[in-house]
Amino acid sequence: MKKETVTLNDGNTMPVIGLGTSQLKGTQAKEVVARALKIGYRLIDTAVMYNNARQIGEAIKSSDVNRNELFIVTKLMPSQIPHGVTERLQDHLKELQLEYVDLLLIHWPPMDGNRIDMWQGLEGAQKQGLCRSIGVSNYDIEYLDEMLEEGTVRPAVNQIEFNPFVNQNQLFRYCLRRNIAVMAYSPLTRAHDLSYPLLERIAENHHKSTAQVLLRWSIATGAIPIPKATSAEHLQENWDAQMFNLTDSELDSLDHLVEYHYDRAEFLE
Numbered sequence: 001m002k003k004e005t006v007t008l009n010d011g012n013t014m015p016v017i018g019l020g021t022s023q024l025k026g027t028q029a030k031e032v033v034a035r036a037l038k039i040g041y042r043l044i045d046t047a048v049m050y051n052n053a054r055q056i057g058e059a060i061k062s063s064d065v066n067r068n069e070l071f072i073v074t075k076l077m078p079s080q081i082p083h084g085v086t087e088r089l090q091d092h093l094k095e096l097q098l099e100y101v102d103l104l105l106i107h108w109p110p111m112d113g114n115r116i117d118m119w120q121g122l123e124g125a126q127k128q129g130l131c132r133s134i135g136v137s138n139y140d141i142e143y144l145d146e147m148l149e150e151g152t153v154r155p156a157v158n159q160i161e162f163n164p165f166v167n168q169n170q171l172f173r174y175c176l177r178r179n180i181a182v183m184a185y186s187p188l189t190r191a192h193d194l195s196y197p198l199l200e201r202i203a204e205n206h207h208k209s210t211a212q213v214l215l216r217w218s219i220a221t222g223a224i225p226i227p228k229a230t231s232a233e234h235l236q237e238n239w240d241a242q243m244f245n246l247t248d249s250e251l252d253s254l255d256h257l258v259e260y261h262y263d264r265a266e267f268l269e
């Protein structure tokens, strides 16, 4: 079992790959999370909006994985935050049957209201021990700049859509330069581009699937992918994406799918 982790800017560590859980409903959510934990997944991405916290909590509770080995992520919607981060998070923690989450995110930036006040709400929840790390999701450079200038705690993570088919490289580079980890959602393009010829060629070189090539690219680039999968086969395949390497020229050709190039070594050394 591979156990690589990354260290966040607050000193906490996080696995390099996780499981996405949006669209997993009812008993399926419980079954999929239970299966993923057996395979070795330790990072589980959840959200209040996904409406499956109770089933995920049951899967965690009935697993034999120690709480301190898990990395549970959740997200509050901005509309919930003005009503009290602590109260809303405590309700959600009850559903998850957990005392704390490892990472609490604001699901997307509030367009109205005071973003800094909201961030301070997360800082408060962290101080109370309800979450170990705090971060954001879908934040662009302008909003991150604002937080870095006015917030007390630097976001540990920005969870954004990130795969070779979306041009988020400027934001990606901005985050890594400021030691904000990038958690990549939709790392498999929601399965839309898995038959892209370049991916198929690279996959053939390694006798791997195109999904594995995308996940391997994500990890090698320095992002933390959270693919959602339902079947046992997909869950295992995605987990195994940690166990092989792409060549520099393959990584470069995937980088060329979007217009912006950067020097990988600058971030990874």
Ligand SMILES: NC(=O)c1ccc[n+]([C@@H]2O[C@H](COP(=O)([O-])OP(=O)(O)OC[C@H]3O[C@@H](n4cnc5c(N)ncnc54)[C@H](OP(=O)(O)O)[C@@H]3O)[C@@H](O)[C@H]2O)c1
Pocket (backbone or CB within 6 Å): 019, 020, 021, 022, 023, 045, 046, 107, 137, 138, 159, 160, 184, 185, 186, 187, 188, 189, 190, 191, 194, 209, 211, 212, 226, 227, 228, 229, 230, 231, 233, 234, 235, 237, 238
């Ligand atoms: N912060 C945000 O705003 C935000 C937004 C979107 C998503 N997310 C998070 O990111 C997670 C992942 O993103 P996503 O669900 O949008 O897309 P994704 O992970 O890119 O793609 C999921 C799709 O890929 C399929 N799949 C998984 N493994 C596969 C494999 N090895 N081979 C072929 N197909 C495979 C899945 O099918 P099966 O399910 O049938 O296996 C599903 O249809 C979400 O579940 C959620 O936790 C966050």
